[in-house]
Structure formats: structure tokens, C-alpha cells
Amino acid sequence: MSKRTPEGPPPPPTVQRVRIQYTKRGRLRFTSHRDIARAFERALRRAQVPMAYSAGFSPHPKISWVGAAPTGVASEAEYVEIGLAEHRDLDALARALDESLPDGIDIVEAVDAPVGTSLPDRIVASRWGIRLPGLEPSVVEAAVAAFLNAETIPVERLMKTGMRTLDARSAVVSMRAETGSCAILHLVVRHVTPAVRPDDVLSGLRTVADLVPPVPPEATRYAQGPLTETGEVGDPLAPDRSPTGAAGLTRQDADRDEAAIGTPI
Amino acid sequence: MAGESVFPLLESLLPLISKPIQYVGGELNSQVKDWDSAKVRWALMYPDAYEVGLPNQGVMILYEVLNEQPGVLAERTYSVWPDLAAKMRENGVPAFTVDGHRPVKDFDVLGISFSTELGYTNMLEHLDLAGIPIHAADRDDSHPLVIAGGHAAFNPEPIAAFIDAAVLGDGEQAVLEITEVLKQTKGQSRAERLHALAKAGGVYVPAFYDVDYLPDGRIQRVAPNRSDVPFRVHKRTTMDLDAWPYPKQPLVPLAETVHERMSVEIFRGCTRGCRFCQAGMITRPVRERSITGIGEMVEAGLKASGYEEVGLLSLSSADHSEIGDIAKGLADRYEGTQTSLSLPSTRVDAFNIDLAQELQRNGRRSGLTFAPEGGSERLRKVINKMVSKDDLVKTVTTAYGAGWRQVKLYFMCGLPTETDEDVLEIADMAREVIRVGRQVTGTRDVRCTVSIGGFVPKPHTPFQWASQLDAETTDHRLKLLRDAINSDKSTAKAIGFRYHDGKPGIVEGLLSRGDRRIGNVIEQVWRDGGIFDGWSEHFSYDRWMKAAEKQGIDVDWYTTRQREENEVLPWDHLDSGLDKEWLWADWQEALDEQELDDCRWIPCFDCGVCPQMGTEIQVGPTGVKLLPLSIV
Structure with missing residues (x-):
């Protein structure tokens, strides 16, 4: 039996790896991760980014996804790493890609990935904000207290393998309620398997305090990265930036961070 | 306020349902025009789920053609799944467009493109969700005109009570002409506007025609009930495809859809003359897009x-007169860019492997699909699919030799005059394909998939008089075939078998060749909860049969009954260009197992289309080649 090999020369090698922070805002929060991946691949082609491809019968562009916010959840801090077959200027690349992507998937920053470093290794926790319209601040505060006082909070979630029970409490590093015109929960959650999502935390609040939002809450991921000693979520791209802080820095729309909570674009 | 977005209402429902992205809109190249400055506003619907409807070329083309016009606005709307439909009813959210999320009810026209009759219940569901009365007779001047198009509109009689009008044939020019009439009749009553459309020609308004029946249930006659509308309504034909290069800006969705590719229509129409093929009959003549236009x-x-x-x-892409140069030219242009080409519909005899090699040069090697349609040589003569077993085996041998390992074969079950033996020959053919594949490749690692579905006789084809095979016999033949494939252990594992059972075909047959009396059945099925009939998890044969019984409709009379030459058919007053006499003669030749060649290569055989429609075949070759793209 002869082993088949693809005809023609192998694809050109990867000469530059780029780490990208992007957002998922407004109506685009309803995209699934697969939707984002397809939109990204097409935007890369429209922007004529010289992608490196895998070898084989079914070549794929070199794109590595790092985590992904669930469908229906917005994010200011999603990450992806791409491999290029030709060198490109980071600012120009980020601009071209941002223009090519749908509004709502916006490029925040692009940096070169130093050889031998791993982005997924740096991403261990997320900071979330969950808007809870229609709930009394005092009710939310009481629920937060009850949540934090519990040792474990088993909740159920429907997964591909069927109904599973997971602990919504242990992965939560911190939780506080902001009580303005609309109550907002601020959470830092460690990435565990299976992941504890904003929905699971809300299930946990229902379990411990009977907290039932009258309208669907709106969750946004504000950051993901390393967990600092004080329990904050750090910037995962910080080690990649050059000491001058100039090269490769395209921190666009950074001012939108907190302002963008649940506001449709 | 008319035209106001319902998105704020919808948004709070989206977290509660599956695949919310399909309702959000914002596709690349979509647009939302200003409501107030538009004089005529179209809502274009594909009556199936977004994932099926979005890639539909017809809707995409009309959307762009209309939106290019100043003062005209077009938005798209698709069927919503039951989970969202329930929440919309609960919360008072009406059917909306995905572009501006405007209520469908606020538009001037709701144009619905029916590729298949199985979308009829979805139309009723969408009208109801939109707050538009499902019966045309109950609508007033505030409601949109509901206009049907697409291939199923060549016999719109089963939905005559629900639509205001139907347009037969190509839509590009028709929608612009309709738009013009609607501009001129702005402010007039619904009846006056429909009358103006009917008089202008090419728009069929069912309410202006009466149907009389004979005591035995057959149609006696169909005649206009007013003097100034035509006795027969003609189909529309767009002649110069190069003048209509749409879609120019293909819609690219965020959600996953059934066709994740860009499509270019390289020609329209087909004169191969496969007698079962409604598309080939109703889209004549052949009109090629030029190699440079492509x-x-x-x-x-x-x-x-x-x-x-x-x-x-x-309809048969390898038949373009310059397909070799097109494929080679495009493969050269996009060499090294990971862009692949595909020819979704390809005939065995026209296909050559050089062409296939060009197609997969820059991309991924996909399977090869061939459609012999009939299992035996005799049956292929009946259906006029002029492919011999030797041709097929030769082509498949070359394909395996060139590196392919997987071949798909498409067939139909229940073709006129078919016997068990005809169907069993499919197993022989599949075994032969595997045998030569193993021989040529020197490996056992080759596969062949047999895909087979029930044949449904369609209006405006030589088989419009034929008896449809009943579901039980169809299923019996499919079982015989499966057993035959499995009986040879040396090849059984290498042959995949996919089939559609006979029941959905009977419902499709009822709707295809039905008349106005079928409308009650469609309504009954929808009232009993029937929607998404094209989806096996939603389709219920029993629901259809119960509804037919309740409405006093004999399904066999519409499906398995063979029609006589002199019977008035429900669609006789709708002119596809084909002479009924020619169709009957071709039907008789089919029964005599006589083949008929393609009029692109032999003299005209008088099917009737070109002289009646003032059209003619438009084929190359131009001799022009595609030059490499220079970067400016």
C-alpha cells in the first residue's frame, strides 16, 4: 500500500508569530467561537495578511485560539496567535485587520511573540463584569455575601456529555457588587476544567440566595491573564512588549474598556 | 412608527434561544438604507432557516439589484426556529428583517423565493408571525403585497389563496419592473395595484383567474375573470448574463451556513433534456456568462x-463551452493562494479528469460526485440521461488513477417504467466502481457512496403526466438495493448507502402537481403545527395525511395517478415557454426509450421556448483566455 503525499513543494515556513488581543462587543456577543474563527479567517484573507499554512492534504492557516468567551457573552480581552509566511509591520497589520473585521470584533493590540514563549501558559484567570438590570442593589449585595460565605456551590449545566454538576464557588477568586443605576457584579474567576462561566456563577447565586434576574444579565470579560499576588488579573502581553513601549504597541480603543459594558455597538 | 427597529425587544430574547447570531444581521456587504426616503420597500424572504436561506443566490441577487436603485430599499427575512417563534409570540415581537430588524408588515412587498414546495408551511408561519392575514382575500391596503417567485412558483396554485401574485422565471428585471409599477400606483388600493401589475404582464395574480372543475374532479378550465389580463402568464428571461453580474458583493454571514463559499453562476438554463428535471425545462434557453465576465x-x-x-x-457546470479555459485560467490566477474551485453540478460524460485536476490544484481535494440518476442503461434512456456504464467506469478509472479515493453516485428511485431490476443494477455499478478503483490504485482504500432519493414528477416536464411511485414500493426497492449492496462481502464495506425514504416525496408530489384545492391541506397542516417540512426532525408524514383526509383530499389522485393527454393541468395557464404538445411527444418518446440530443449541438427540436419567448441560445466559445491578475 503506497502512502499518499501531497503534490508540490511544502508550504513556506512561519517567519513571524503575532499575538493579538481583540474584542467581542455589542451584537457580536451572540457569535459562537466558531463564528469568530470563520470571520477571522475571512478577514485575514480580505486584509491580504500573508498567512503561513500547515502542510498536508488539507492546509489550514496557522491560527491558535486561546480560550473563548461563551456565546452571548461580550469580551474586551480575547486572544489569538497567528503565524505569518512573510514579515509584516505590526501597526499596519493591526490596522488592516481591524478594518477588515466586522464592527464589534475590534483589534486592541498586536505584539510579536518571542520564540519559546507560550501565551496559553500566561492565561490562568478572567475578570468578568455582569450587569444585572432590574435587581435591587441590596438584594445583589446580600447574594454576593452568601456566595462568598459558602464552601462549595454545586450547580448543573447541560454539556455535550449531558447534565453535569460542577462547583461554582472554588474557582471564584473574588466577587463584589457595584451598585449604581444598575447592579454590576465584578468577578475574578480562575480557569479550571470544566470552565466556570458567568452563567454558572449566576446559577450559584440562585442556589445560595435565590437570586433570579428578571431580564437576561449581560456579561462581559474585561481581562484574562496571569493572576497577581493580590488576586488581580494581569496583562498577558506585558512580557512581549519591547522595553521602549513603542514598537508593536497599537493599543486602540483602550479607553473603551469599562465604558463599553453592554452597550450595543 | 412604520419601519422602526424591533431589535431592542428582540435583544432580550436572544440569550434564551439557540444560535442567536442568525437573527442579528450585520453580514459583510449587507446594508440598511434610510426608511423614509425609500419610495418602494421590499422584504425578501427565503422560507427556510437562515443557514439555508442566506447563501441562496436568488435572494442575494435581488437584494443587491434592488438596493442599487435610488429610492428603493430591500431587506431580508428568513424563517425563525420554533424556540424564537414561541418567545416572539409571547412578547409581541413581530416577524422582522435581519438588516434593519424592521417589522415585515411595514414593507410594501414581501417577496418569497420558493426553491421547493416544502417551504409553503413556513410562509404561513411567517405571515402569521408578521401579523399579516394568511389569506390574500383578508388583507387590506396596509399590508404588503405577497409575491411568490422561484422554481416552485411555476405552479403556485396550491398557495393561490395565500399569495397576492407570482412571478415566473428570472427575477432581475422583473423586480425592477414591479417596483416601477408600485411607484406609479402609490396610494392606490390593493386591488388597483395588483390589477396594474397583472396588466403590465409577467405577473400572475391568482385572484383574477377562476378555476372550474369537472364532475370527476379534473379541471375543466382556468380563465381570467376580467377582460384585460392575459389568458396565459409568461415566464421572464434575463438574456445577457454579463449585463447582470450579481451578486457583486456577496453577503458573508457570521453564522455558519450550508454553503461556506462564494458562488458565480457561469450559465443559466440547460438543454440536456433530462426528462425528470424541472430546472432544466423551465430555465431554457442556455445563456452563458462569458469567460471574462466570470x-x-x-x-x-x-x-x-x-x-x-x-x-x-x-445546472451542469462542465457544459460551459469554455469550461476548460475557465478552470485553467482561474487555477493559474489563484495558484498559491489557497483558493479552491468547485463545480457543484457535473455530468459524468462531460467531466474530464484534467478539469478536475485544475479544480483542486490550489485547494483541497474533495470527493467527485457523479449523477447517473438511473440504475440501468434502459432507464437512463427513458429519462434521457445519456450516460453509459462504460463511460462512467472509464471516467471513474481515470479519477482513481489521478489520485481520488472517494466517488459519490447520485440516483433516483421511482422513475417512470422503473422495475426492481433497474434499481438493483445500481449495486452492480457501485461494485464495478470499487473493483476498478482497487485495480487502478493497487489499494483497498477506495470508497464509493450511493445516494438515492425518490423521484417526484414536476410540472412543465415530460414527466408531468407520470404516475409517482407510492412510498411503500419506493421503500421496498431501496431495501432491495441495500440488501444487494450488503450481500457482496468483498465490497460491502467500501460502499456507503444514503437514501431518503418515500414518504416526504409523496408530500412534495402532492404540492408539486397540486391545484387550488390543496391550499386547505397546507393551511390545516400549519394549524396542526407543521413547519420546516424540509427538515426530517420537523416533517410529519402522518400530519400531512391526516390533514388531507380532514380536508377531503385524495392524495393518491394527485400523486400516483397517471394523467391523460387531454387533461387540463393546474399550471396550463402558466407559460414556461415549452409547448405542451412537445412535452407530450417527449413523454411518449420516453416510454419508447428514445433519447433526444442537446439542441446546443443538433438542430432545434422545437421545444417551443425560443420562438415564444423571443430568446435564443447564447453560448461561446469566445476564444478569450483569462490573463494573470496584475497587481496595480
Whole structure:
């Protein structure tokens, strides 16, 4: 039996790896991760980014996804790493890609990935904000207290393998309620398997305090990265930036961070 | 306020349902025009789920053609799944467009494109969700005109009570002419506007025609009930495809859809003359897009979409007079760019493997699909699919030799005059394909998939008089075939078998060749909860049969009954260009197992289309080649 090999020369090698922070805002929060991946691949082609491809019968562009916010959840801090077959200027690349992507998937920053470093290794926790319209601040505060006082909070979630029970409490590093015109929960959650999502935390609040939002809450991921000693979520791209802080820095729309909570674009 | 977005209402429902992205809109190259400055506003519907409807070329083309016009606005709307429909009813959210999320009810026209009759219940569901009365007779001047198009509109009689009008044939020019009439009749009553459309020609308004029946249930006659509308309504034909290079800016969705590629229609119409094929009969004559026109559309479309696959569409794509140069030219142009080409509909005899090699040069090697349609040589003569077993085996041998390992074969079950033996020959053919594949490749690692579905006789074809095979016999033949494939252990594992059972075909047959009396059945099925009939998990044969019984409809009379030459058919007053006499003669030749060649290569055989429609075949070759794209 002869082993088949693809005809023609192998694809050109990867000469530059780029780490990208992007957002998922407004109506685009309803995209699934697969939707984002397809939109990204097409935007890369429209922007004529010289992608490196895998070898084989079914070549794929070199794109590595790092985590992904669930469908229906917005994010200011999603990450992806791409491999290029030709060198490109980071600012120009980020601009071209941002223009090519749908509004709502916006490029925040692009940096070169130093050889031998791993982005997924740096991403261990997320900071979330969950808007809870229609709930009394005092009710939310009481629920937060009850949540934090519990040792474990088993909740159920429907997964591909069927109904599973997971602990919504242990992965939560911190939780506080902001009580303005609309109550907002601020959470830092460690990435565990299976992941504890904003929905699971809300299930946990229902379990411990009977907290039932009258309208669907709106969750946004504000950051993901390393967990600092004080329990904050750090910037995962910080080690990649050059000491001058100039090269490769395209921190666009950074001012939108907190302002963008649940506001449709 | 008319035209106001319902998105704020919808948004709070989206977290509660599956695949919310399909309702959000915002596709690349979509647009939302200003409501107030538009004089005529179209809502274009594909009556199936977004994932099926979005890639539909018909809707995409009309959307762009209409939106290019100043003062005209077009938005799209698709069927919503039951989970969202329930929440919309609960919360008072009406059916909306995905572009501006405007209520469908606020538009001037709701144009619905029916590729298949199985979308009829979805139309009723959408009208109801929109707050538009499902019966045309109950609508007033505030409601949109509901206009049906697409292939199923060549017999709109089963939905005559629900639509205000139907348009037969190509839509590009028709929608512009309708728009013009609607502009001129703005402010007039619904009846006056429909009358103006009917008088202008090419728009069929069922309410202006009466149907009389004979005591035995057959139709006596169909005649206009007013003097100034035509006795027969003619189909529309767009002649110069190069003048209509749409879609120029293909819609690229965020949600996943059934065709993840860009499509370019390389020609329209087909004169191969396969007697079962409604599309081939009603879209005559053949009109080719030029090689340069195709090259320009591919270039502009890829740039605008970022797709990595281009489908060269038509009813039989390898038949384009310059397909070799097109495929080679495009493969040269996009060498090294990971852009692949595909020819979704390809005949065995026209296909050559060099062409296939060009197609997969820059991309991924996909399977090869051939459609012999009939299992035996005799049956292929009946259906006029002029492919011999030797041709097929020769082509497949070359394909395996060139590196392919997987071949798909498409067939139909229940073709006129078919016997068990005809169907069993499919097993022989599949075994032969595997045998030569193993021989040529020197490996046992080759596969062949047999895909088979029930044949449904369609209006405006030589088989419009034929008896449809009942579901039980269809299923019996499919079982015999499966057993025959499995009986030879040396090849059984290498042959895949996919089939559609006979029941959905009976419902499709009822709707295809039905008359106005079928409307009650459709309504009954919808009232009993029937929607998404094209989806096996939603389709219920029993629901259809119960509804037919309740409405006093004999399903066999509409499906398995063979019609006589002199019977008035429900669609006789709708003119596809084909002479009924020619169709009957071709039906008789089919029964005599006589083949008929393609009029592109033999003299005209008088099917009737060209002289009646003032059209003619438009084929190359032009001799022009595609030049490499220079970077300016």
C-alpha cells in the first residue's frame, strides 16, 4: 500500500508569530467561537495578511485560539496567535485587520511573540463584569455575601456529555457588587476544567440566595491573564512588549474598556 | 412608527434561544438604507432557516439589484426556529428583517423565493408571525403585497389563496419592473395595484383567474375573470448574463451556513433534456456568462468576501463551452493562494479528469460526485440521461488513477417504467466502481457512496403526466438495493448507502402537481403545527395525511395517478415557454426509450421556448483566455 503525499513543494515556513488581543462587543456577543474563527479567517484573507499554512492534504492557516468567551457573552480581552509566511509591520497589520473585521470584533493590540514563549501558559484567570438590570442593589449585595460565605456551590449545566454538576464557588477568586443605576457584579474567576462561566456563577447565586434576574444579565470579560499576588488579573502581553513601549504597541480603543459594558455597538 | 427597529425587544430574547447570531444581521456587504426616503420597500424572504436561506443566490441577487436603485430599499427575512417563534409570540415581537430588524408588515412587498414546495408551511408561519392575514382575500391596503417567485412558483396554485401574485422565471428585471409599477400606483388600493401589475404582464395574480372543475374532479378550465389580463402568464428571461453580474458583493454571514463559499453562476438554463428535471425545462434557453465576465466576478467577489472557495454554479457546470479555459485560467490566477474551485453540478460524460485536476490544484481535494440518476442503461434512456456504464467506469478509472479515493453516485428511485431490476443494477455499478478503483490504485482504500432519493414528477416536464411511485414500493426497492449492496462481502464495506425514504416525496408530489384545492391541506397542516417540512426532525408524514383526509383530499389522485393527454393541468395557464404538445411527444418518446440530443449541438427540436419567448441560445466559445491578475 503506497502512502499518499501531497503534490508540490511544502508550504513556506512561519517567519513571524503575532499575538493579538481583540474584542467581542455589542451584537457580536451572540457569535459562537466558531463564528469568530470563520470571520477571522475571512478577514485575514480580505486584509491580504500573508498567512503561513500547515502542510498536508488539507492546509489550514496557522491560527491558535486561546480560550473563548461563551456565546452571548461580550469580551474586551480575547486572544489569538497567528503565524505569518512573510514579515509584516505590526501597526499596519493591526490596522488592516481591524478594518477588515466586522464592527464589534475590534483589534486592541498586536505584539510579536518571542520564540519559546507560550501565551496559553500566561492565561490562568478572567475578570468578568455582569450587569444585572432590574435587581435591587441590596438584594445583589446580600447574594454576593452568601456566595462568598459558602464552601462549595454545586450547580448543573447541560454539556455535550449531558447534565453535569460542577462547583461554582472554588474557582471564584473574588466577587463584589457595584451598585449604581444598575447592579454590576465584578468577578475574578480562575480557569479550571470544566470552565466556570458567568452563567454558572449566576446559577450559584440562585442556589445560595435565590437570586433570579428578571431580564437576561449581560456579561462581559474585561481581562484574562496571569493572576497577581493580590488576586488581580494581569496583562498577558506585558512580557512581549519591547522595553521602549513603542514598537508593536497599537493599543486602540483602550479607553473603551469599562465604558463599553453592554452597550450595543 | 412604520419601519422602526424591533431589535431592542428582540435583544432580550436572544440569550434564551439557540444560535442567536442568525437573527442579528450585520453580514459583510449587507446594508440598511434610510426608511423614509425609500419610495418602494421590499422584504425578501427565503422560507427556510437562515443557514439555508442566506447563501441562496436568488435572494442575494435581488437584494443587491434592488438596493442599487435610488429610492428603493430591500431587506431580508428568513424563517425563525420554533424556540424564537414561541418567545416572539409571547412578547409581541413581530416577524422582522435581519438588516434593519424592521417589522415585515411595514414593507410594501414581501417577496418569497420558493426553491421547493416544502417551504409553503413556513410562509404561513411567517405571515402569521408578521401579523399579516394568511389569506390574500383578508388583507387590506396596509399590508404588503405577497409575491411568490422561484422554481416552485411555476405552479403556485396550491398557495393561490395565500399569495397576492407570482412571478415566473428570472427575477432581475422583473423586480425592477414591479417596483416601477408600485411607484406609479402609490396610494392606490390593493386591488388597483395588483390589477396594474397583472396588466403590465409577467405577473400572475391568482385572484383574477377562476378555476372550474369537472364532475370527476379534473379541471375543466382556468380563465381570467376580467377582460384585460392575459389568458396565459409568461415566464421572464434575463438574456445577457454579463449585463447582470450579481451578486457583486456577496453577503458573508457570521453564522455558519450550508454553503461556506462564494458562488458565480457561469450559465443559466440547460438543454440536456433530462426528462425528470424541472430546472432544466423551465430555465431554457442556455445563456452563458462569458469567460471574462466570470473572471471579473470571481476576482471582485473574492476581494469583497474573503472566501477561500469559489463555486462555479449552473445546472451542469462542465457544459460551459469554455469550461476548460475557465478552470485553467482561474487555477493559474489563484495558484498559491489557497483558493479552491468547485463545480457543484457535473455530468459524468462531460467531466474530464484534467478539469478536475485544475479544480483542486490550489485547494483541497474533495470527493467527485457523479449523477447517473438511473440504475440501468434502459432507464437512463427513458429519462434521457445519456450516460453509459462504460463511460462512467472509464471516467471513474481515470479519477482513481489521478489520485481520488472517494466517488459519490447520485440516483433516483421511482422513475417512470422503473422495475426492481433497474434499481438493483445500481449495486452492480457501485461494485464495478470499487473493483476498478482497487485495480487502478493497487489499494483497498477506495470508497464509493450511493445516494438515492425518490423521484417526484414536476410540472412543465415530460414527466408531468407520470404516475409517482407510492412510498411503500419506493421503500421496498431501496431495501432491495441495500440488501444487494450488503450481500457482496468483498465490497460491502467500501460502499456507503444514503437514501431518503418515500414518504416526504409523496408530500412534495402532492404540492408539486397540486391545484387550488390543496391550499386547505397546507393551511390545516400549519394549524396542526407543521413547519420546516424540509427538515426530517420537523416533517410529519402522518400530519400531512391526516390533514388531507380532514380536508377531503385524495392524495393518491394527485400523486400516483397517471394523467391523460387531454387533461387540463393546474399550471396550463402558466407559460414556461415549452409547448405542451412537445412535452407530450417527449413523454411518449420516453416510454419508447428514445433519447433526444442537446439542441446546443443538433438542430432545434422545437421545444417551443425560443420562438415564444423571443430568446435564443447564447453560448461561446469566445476564444478569450483569462490573463494573470496584475497587481496595480
